Amino acid sequence: MERIEKISQVLKNKSINSAFILKPLNIFYFTGELVNGVLYVSQDDAILFVRRPKERPLSTRTKTVFVDSFKEIKGYISASTGRAGFELDSIPYNLVAKLSEALEFREFEDISHEIRILRMVKEPIEIEKIRKAGEIIGKTFSQVQEVFVEGMTERELLLELDYYSRKNGNLAIYRMHSFGNEASFSHILQGEDALVSSYLDAPTGGPGVSSAFPQGSSNKRIEKGKPFTIDVMVNFDGYVADATRTFALGYFPEDFKVLWEKLNSVFRFLCEDLLSGRIPEEIYIKTLEYVSSLGVMDLFMGRGKDRVKFIGHGTGLEVDEYPFIAKGFKIPLSENMIVAIEPKFVGEPFGIMGLEDTFVINNDGPESLIPFESSLILL
Amino acid sequence: MERIEKISQVLKNKSINSAFILKPLNIFYFTGELVNGVLYVSQDDAILFVRRPKERPLSTRTKTVFVDSFKEIKGYISASTGRAGFELDSIPYNLVAKLSEALEFREFEDISHEIRILRMVKEPIEIEKIRKAGEIIGKTFSQVQEVFVEGMTERELLLELDYYSRKNGNLAIYRMHSFGNEASFSHILQGEDALVSSYLDAPTGGPGVSSAFPQGSSNKRIEKGKPFTIDVMVNFDGYVADATRTFALGYFPEDFKVLWEKLNSVFRFLCEDLLSGRIPEEIYIKTLEYVSSLGVMDLFMGRGKDRVKFIGHGTGLEVDEYPFIAKGFKIPLSENMIVAIEPKFVGEPFGIMGLEDTFVINNDGPESLIPFESSLILL
Numbered sequence: 001m002e003r004i005e006k007i008s009q010v011l012k013n014k015s016i017n018s019a020f021i022l023k024p025l026n027i028f029y030f031t032g033e034l035v036n037g038v039l040y041v042s043q044d045d046a047i048l049f050v051r052r053p054k055e056r057p058l059s060t061r062t063k064t065v066f067v068d069s070f071k072e073i074k075g076y077i078s079a080s081t082g083r084a085g086f087e088l089d090s091i092p093y094n095l096v097a098k099l100s101e102a103l104e105f106r107e108f109e110d111i112s113h114e115i116r117i118l119r120m121v122k123e124p125i126e127i128e129k130i131r132k133a134g135e136i137i138g139k140t141f142s143q144v145q146e147v148f149v150e151g152m153t154e155r156e157l158l159l160e161l162d163y164y165s166r167k168n169g170n171l172a173i174y175r176m177h178s179f180g181n182e183a184s185f186s187h188i189l190q191g192e193d194a195l196v197s198s199y200l201d202a203p204t205g206g207p208g209v210s211s212a213f214p215q216g217s218s219n220k221r222i223e224k225g226k227p228f229t230i231d232v233m234v235n236f237d238g239y240v241a242d243a244t245r246t247f248a249l250g251y252f253p254e255d256f257k258v259l260w261e262k263l264n265s266v267f268r269f270l271c272e273d274l275l276s277g278r279i280p281e282e283i284y285i286k287t288l289e290y291v292s293s294l295g296v297m298d299l300f301m302g303r304g305k306d307r308v309k310f311i312g313h314g315t316g317l318e319v320d321e322y323p324f325i326a327k328g329f330k331i332p333l334s335e336n337m338i339v340a341i342e343p344k345f346v347g348e349p350f351g352i353m354g355l356e357d358t359f360v361i362n363n364d365g366p367e368s369l370i371p372f373e374s375s376l377i378l379l
Numbered sequence: 380m381e382r383i384e385k386i387s388q389v390l391k392n393k394s395i396n397s398a399f400i401l402k403p404l405n406i407f408y409f410t411g412e413l414v415n416g417v418l419y420v421s422q423d424d425a426i427l428f429v430r431r432p433k434e435r436p437l438s439t440r441t442k443t444v445f446v447d448s449f450k451e452i453k454g455y456i457s458a459s460t461g462r463a464g465f466e467l468d469s470i471p472y473n474l475v476a477k478l479s480e481a482l483e484f485r486e487f488e489d490i491s492h493e494i495r496i497l498r499m500v501k502e503p504i505e506i507e508k509i510r511k512a513g514e515i516i517g518k519t520f521s522q523v524q525e526v527f528v529e530g531m532t533e534r535e536l537l538l539e540l541d542y543y544s545r546k547n548g549n550l551a552i553y554r555m556h557s558f559g560n561e562a563s564f565s566h567i568l569q570g571e572d573a574l575v576s577s578y579l580d581a582p583t584g585g586p587g588v589s590s591a592f593p594q595g596s597s598n599k600r601i602e603k604g605k606p607f608t609i610d611v612m613v614n615f616d617g618y619v620a621d622a623t624r625t626f627a628l629g630y631f632p633e634d635f636k637v638l639w640e641k642l643n644s645v646f647r648f649l650c651e652d653l654l655s656g657r658i659p660e661e662i663y664i665k666t667l668e669y670v671s672s673l674g675v676m677d678l679f680m681g682r683g684k685d686r687v688k689f690i691g692h693g694t695g696l697e698v699d700e701y702p703f704i705a706k707g708f709k710i711p712l713s714e715n716m717i718v719a720i721e722p723k724f725v726g727e728p729f730g731i732m733g734l735e736d737t738f739v740i741n742n743d744g745p746e747s748l749i750p751f752e753s754s755l756i757l758l
Contacts, residue, residue, distance in 0.1 A: 163542045211413065
């Protein structure tokens with residue numbers, strides 16, 4: 001089924017007459033063109049109203065009409081539009097109000113959740129792009145040995161890897177669904193920097209180098225025997241993969257290695273459940289019980305009150321896609337879903353350790369899309 | 380006056396009892412801390428409700444309360460809250476609805492415009508940051524001669540400059556107010572690439588290298604005698620400056636140089652009006668008349684229907700700040716405003732030429748914050 005027909009199906013199921021998609025990334029997903037405009041979908045029709053660009057040739061099979069204002073849309077859609085669906089999670093209040101007024105809607109309904117569900121199960125072409133993003137991440141991790149020089153700061157190492165990943169095809173745009181979150185290429189965090197949480201809904205935050213962007217790496221030097229994590233995101237042709245590895249200069253402290261075995265076992269425990277049919281909420285609860293049994297609950301997934309409430313998330317056009325391995329997420333895993341699993345320990349005195357892979361769920365189990373060793377890496 | 384008191388003043392002027400600021404960047408502007416939460420401001424009080432981070436020390440003079448949900452806020456604010464102000468331009472519909480429900484609001488009003496007006500006139504410390512961003516841009520333009528190698532593509536040159544700018548302090552985050560717009564470090568555009576418009580509200584778009592991010596440079600080689608523009612944005616400690624210069628490898632065609640003189644005269648014409656007290660709309664109309672008198676209206680500020688309706692914009696924490704040099708913008712220029720002026724010609728067969736500087740408006744006239752020659756640059 002064409003992606004756009006899947007919205008029509010959603011409308012039928014919810015007894016909604018029409019949907020108005022305004023988020024450019026969703027317009028791209030459904031039409032293949034990222035434009036500023038409105039994608040109108042009814043139970044049996046679809047029109048892409050383009051505000052901008054008008055002078056660039058667009059290659060979409062969706063019927064396209066160029067408009068300057070919302071009012072012009074009215075002439076093209078059926079007179080009795082009834083209830084309308086909007087992406088109320090993402091669209092600013094004023095824009096919803098303006099469109100409703102122009103089209104004389106009184107009733108509208110949120111279809112954010114339904115669109116996220118449509119995007120959750122990937123097509124082969126999408127998986128190939130995430131696989132390519134994963135390959136760039138693998139090459140980027142390999143590059144750490146090449147570019148690392150003693151005396152480097154977290155941020156200096158980050159800049160080298162960022163440059164390398166772009167040279168190798170990283171589009172370097174990191175989109176998020178959740179309002180107020182901002183993603184960046186990589187967090188390289190060591191010791192006390194890893195203990196700093198941030199406004200981001202992520203297990204690690206980091207101090208950053210500016211109060212105006214208070215996340216990620218600092219200008220602290222990478223020290224001997226002080227392990228650090230590199231959490232990398234790469235965007236290939238719109239699709240992101242996400243991975244984390246743990247490194248140290250010189251040596252890993254002995255007690256660090258002992259703790260690492262626990263992290264590793266949590267990772268393997270999680271992987272065993274990445275199977276079609278399993279319920280994310282159940283995986284989450286089970287894993288937390290397992291972490292508790294290892295006696296490391298206070299280290300798991302962040303500091304104190306800033307501990308995050310998930311241990312895995314989907315990726316795709318955004319980095320916070322469905323499914324979430326979290327309480328409340330009850331849609332069973334299924335083939336062709338993408339899940340990044342990211343168990344992380346944060347605490348004193350060791351700082352941080354983490355292991356994250358982006359997986360595709362195949363019919364015979366999970367397949368990692370990150371072609372890079374998952375052990376501790378010594379520099 | 381403290382920034383936060385200025386909101387209280389807005390509330391008094393508009394007879395609104397309270398404001399709820401949710402956009403992290405605005406929370407940062409008013410409190411000095413970029414958090415995920417709600418900044419509540421009444422006519423005589425302010426409380427920062429922080430959802431995240433809770434474990435990171437915050438240095439703000441604003442009274443701070445940690446909360447997990449919107450409902451908890453209710454206990455801290457006056458029982459009779461009456462009409463409330465929200466940033467309806469920026470906050471997703473669902474978030475406004477959720478907060479209104481938790482706090483039992485029926486009436487709310489948009490204060491997006493008022494906040495943009497507060498942010499429009501900069502304090503000395505903000506101007507210094509934009510000045511610093513401008514210095515990094517100047518150094519980055521100087522670097523073009525150093526890193527350019529014959530045979531390079533637009534994108535390859537861009538990656539070198541991006542890397543250099545970050546090494547020199549560019550935070551590399553580019554925030555925009557307008558929904559659906561996405562900004563990036565630089566557009567390097569030559570010939571036919573410059574004729575491609577995009578979803579961005581910008582005089583130039585560019586094809587980009589992916590349909591999922593269809594803006595900016597392509598993988599086309601930079602050719603001899605085919606001028607190109609480098610439009611650069613740098614973020615220093617939260618604040619952006621924006622500038623454009625025009626380059627060519629080998630030589631500039633003679634007719635290009637003739638046309639360049641016209642562009643230059645438009646730039647100078649505009650600068651003469653960047654004075655405290657002048658009305659942006661009047662500057663805009665006057666400049667368009669001048670461009671018409673030069674016989675180049677069809678080349679000005681974009682292609683055909685994608686021509687943009689401004690010739691200058693403010694910068695600051697975002698790149699599309701007030702004031703706009705555009706029709707409808709009637710707030711007079713005043714001291715300590717920041718304006719990026721960007722006359723550009725786009726057309727066949729020459730492709731593109733552009734000149735853009737970010738200015739601060741001083742009491743004796745505009746001062747460019749871009750320390751780099753404004754003439755054509757030969758490589």
